[in-house]
Structure formats: structure tokens, C-alpha cells
Amino acid sequence: MLKDKIRALGQQNKSETIGIRRHLHAHPELSFQEFETVAFVEEKLRSFGIDKIEKKANTGLVALIEGKNPGNKTVALRGDMDALPIIEQNEVSYKSTKPGIMHACGHDVHTASLLGAAKILHEIRDGFEGTVKLIFQPGEELIPGGASLMIKDKALENPKPSGIIGQHVMPLIPVGKVGFRKGMYMASADELYITVKGKGGHGAMPETLIDPVLIASHMIVALQQVISRNASPKIPSVLSFGRVEALGATNIIPNEVKIQGTFRTLNEEWRAKAHQHMVQIAKGIAEGMGGEVDFEVRKGYPFLKNAEELTTRAQDAAVDYLGQENVVDLDIWMAAEDFSYYTQEIDGCFYRLGTRNEAKGIISGVHTPTFDIDEEALEIGAGLMAYIAVNELRYE
Numbered sequence: 001m002l003k004d005k006i007r008a009l010g011q012q013n014k015s016e017t018i019g020i021r022r023h024l025h026a027h028p029e030l031s032f033q034e035f036e037t038v039a040f041v042e043e044k045l046r047s048f049g050i051d052k053i054e055k056k057a058n059t060g061l062v063a064l065i066e067g068k069n070p071g072n073k074t075v076a077l078r079g080d081m082d083a084l085p086i087i088e089q090n091e092v093s094y095k096s097t098k099p100g101i102m103h104a105c106g107h108d109v110h111t112a113s114l115l116g117a118a119k120i121l122h123e124i125r126d127g128f129e130g131t132v133k134l135i136f137q138p139g140e141e142l143i144p145g146g147a148s149l150m151i152k153d154k155a156l157e158n159p160k161p162s163g164i165i166g167q168h169v170m171p172l173i174p175v176g177k178v179g180f181r182k183g184m185y186m187a188s189a190d191e192l193y194i195t196v197k198g199k200g201g202h203g204a205m206p207e208t209l210i211d212p213v214l215i216a217s218h219m220i221v222a223l224q225q226v227i228s229r230n231a232s233p234k235i236p237s238v239l240s241f242g243r244v245e246a247l248g249a250t251n252i253i254p255n256e257v258k259i260q261g262t263f264r265t266l267n268e269e270w271r272a273k274a275h276q277h278m279v280q281i282a283k284g285i286a287e288g289m290g291g292e293v294d295f296e297v298r299k300g301y302p303f304l305k306n307a308e309e310l311t312t313r314a315q316d317a318a319v320d321y322l323g324q325e326n327v328v329d330l331d332i333w334m335a336a337e338d339f340s341y342y343t344q345e346i347d348g349c350f351y352r353l354g355t356r357n358e359a360k361g362i363i364s365g366v367h368t369p370t371f372d373i374d375e376e377a378l379e380i381g382a383g384l385m386a387y388i389a390v391n392e393l394r395y396e
């Protein structure tokens with residue numbers, strides 16, 4: 001049976017997959033600078049015997065593994081490769097060798113798992129029909145998102161996959177388990193940059209000034225009505241302001257105040273409307289109080305929706321591969337992921353790979369200097385990806 005074969009190969013390749021992950025972890029590269037990483041990925045693929053490789057989006061690549069009747073159906077597997085500007089604090093043999101750069105979001109794990117899956121799939125290619133497309137992408141962590149550039153560079157064409165599968169480490173889930181969610185899963189995330197302009201001067205003479213601090217204060221309060229009154233209670237939305245800058249003093253009113261925040265939601269139509277509401281409210285308040293406002297919405301990634309049928313089949317495959325007790329249901333997560341760009345083009349399933357091990361002290365969250373994984377997760381990450389792909393190719 002294919003499942004047993006995949007599992008056996010996963011076990012057999014385990015130390016190699018761990019070695020790959022450690023190499024990547026020790027040699028992290030920032031978003032859109034993954035030159036060594038993509039060269040390493042290409043070299044590994046060629047060493048496995050995979051040679052249908054095409055460079056994409058400068059530091060990304062696409063590779064094909066063809067089974068019998070490769071024209072039948074194509075399913076895509078995605079791994080992201082970039083690291084973060086964080087100084088690693090883990091004292092491990094594979095600690096980052098690049099000061100200030102660290103694989104703190106597990107993208108080393110995703111790349112290593114996808115390479116592990118590739119090796120398995122290439123070995124069993126006579127046992128499935130259709131084609132598996134591997135997508136190694138740059139720049140997940142940075143707008144405009146490597147996924148959008150890969151799509152622009154035709155990563156989803158020739159052949160066009162019917163669906164795409166992505167996995168991401170999850171330090172909240174114990175190693176050995178994976179998590180799935182059908183439908184709405186992750187949020188769109190937009191950055192808000194607001195500049196309130198008034199007329200500064202001596203704090204003792206407010207009647208001669210236009211106070212941008214007071215205008216900004218009203219604005220922050222009033223903008224929450226977008227969430228409490230304009231948003232449908234059925235659509236999750238978040239509006240948070242984390243930076244307010246008024247550089248006056250006890251007796252000095254500044255000329256302007258800068259505010260920065262984030263807006264997140266799970267519906268593209270509402271997202272566009274909310275942007276309009278926010279700008280309108282801010283303008284109304286500024287004008288009503290005699291000031292002016294510059295309101296910039298820097299659009300981030302769209303929201304992420306997992307396709308019902310594809311996700312059901314992938315989850316069933318995971319139950320089959322790992323057992324029901326090791327497959328958990330996920331809640332909505334208001335973080336953003338550029339995998340969502342793929343899901344705007346084709347069916348997608350983004351699932352989570354458990355990496356937590358409290359007994360070993362592996363509990364830190366992603367994007368922290370002490371993030372690490374229980375490497376037992378790599379065998380599952382590689383094997384399950386391969387199994388989900390061959391399982392998916394069985395369906396029309």
C-alpha cells in the first residue's frame with residue numbers, strides 16, 4: 001500500500017530531513033534574499049533525481065514530479081523559505097550563523113518538509129497518476145508577499161494545479177498532531193498610517209490653535225464604531241492602534257499627531273467597505289474640528305479561506321495517516337499569511353503541523369528569539385504532505 005510505503009520512506013529519510021532543516025536553520029536569509037536557500041533547494045531536488053525545475057520570482061522555484069499519465073491532474077505543495085530579522089537566543093548546534101537573522105517562523109521546517117515530501121514522491125512516482133507541483137516561494141513575511149510574485153510569474157500555470165496544500169508549524173499543538181479548519185481560517189491584514197494635522201503652539205493659548213492631539217483622541221475612539229456598528233457581527237473584525245506619536249510637551253501642542261494601527265477581517269467585500277468607512281470618519285472628525293488628516297491604508301494579504309472539499313479530503317488523509325486522535329480542529333486565527341493569494345486563484349488547504357514539546361521545554365511562539373521545534377515533527381511534515389498529495393490525485 002502507498003501509505004505504508006510513504007511512511008517507511010519518511011522513517012528512512014528522517015535523519016536526512018532533519019539535517020536539511022538544521023542546515024537551513026543555521027543559514028537563514030531575509031525575505032526576497034533567499035539566494036543561497038533556493039540554490040540549496042535546487043541542488044537537493046537534483047540529487048533526488050528531480051530535474052523539471054524552473055526558477056520563479058527571482059528567489060523562488062517550481063519543480064514537477066510526474067507520475068503515470070502526468071497530464072491527468074496536478075496538485076501543488078507549497079513551502080516558504082524566508083527568515084526574520086531576529087537575533088536567535090537558542091543555544092543549539094544548528095544556531096543561526098547569521099547575526100540578526102533567524103528562522104523564527106519555522107519556514108526552515110516547511111522547506112525541509114517539502115524537500116522530504118519531494119524525495120518520497122519522486123521515489124513512488126510509478127505508484128500514482130498525475131503530477132505534483134512543488135512551489136518553493138520567497139518572502140512570506142514581507143508585503144507584497146512572495147506568493148503574489150510567484151503567481152505573477154506564472155507559478156500556477158502550465159500545468160495549472162486543481163488545488164494547493166500548505167503547512168505551517170504551530171507551537172500551540174503538541175508534536176505528533178496536526179490541525180485543520182474548513183472555510184474561513186486566517187485574516188486579511190492592512191496597515192493604517194494616519195497623520196492628523198493641526199496648528200501647534202503654547203498649551204496655555206488653545207483658542208489660537210488647532211489641537212491635533214484632541215482631534216487624534218476623538219478619532220481613535222470614533223474609529224472603533226467601524227467594528228461595533230458598521231461591521232456585521234457575523235464577520236470577525238479587529239481594529240487596533242499600537243502607536244500614537246504626539247511630540248509636544250506639557251505646555252506645547254504639536255503641529256501634528258501620527259497614529260499607526262492594523263485592520264483585520266475575514267471578508268474581502270467588507271474589507272474594502274471598512275477602508276472607506278474609516279477614511280470617512282477620520283476626515284469628518286478632522287474637518288469638524290478645523291484640522292486635516294492624511295489616512296493611508298497599506299493593503300496587506302487577503303483573508304485565507306480553506307476550500308471545503310479539498311480540506312475535507314486532506315483532513316481525511318491526515319486521519320488515515322496519523323489516526324483520528326492526532327488530527328485536531330482549529331479555530332479562526334486573526335494573523336495573516338500570503339498563502340491566501342493562492343487560495344484566491346485555486347482551491348487551497350492550509351493546515352498546521354504540531355511542533356510543541358513541553359517535556360523538552362519547546363514552547364516558545366513563532367517570531368520569538370527562542371522559537372524552536374521538536375524535530376520529530378519533520379518526519380510527519382514530509383510524510384503527510386506526500387500522502388495528502390497522492391490521496392488528492394486519486395480524485396477527479
Ligand SMILES: [Zn+2]
Nearest residue numbers: 105141366367
Ligand atoms: Zn511569520
Ligand SMILES: [Zn+2]
Nearest residue numbers: 105107140168
Ligand atoms: Zn510563517
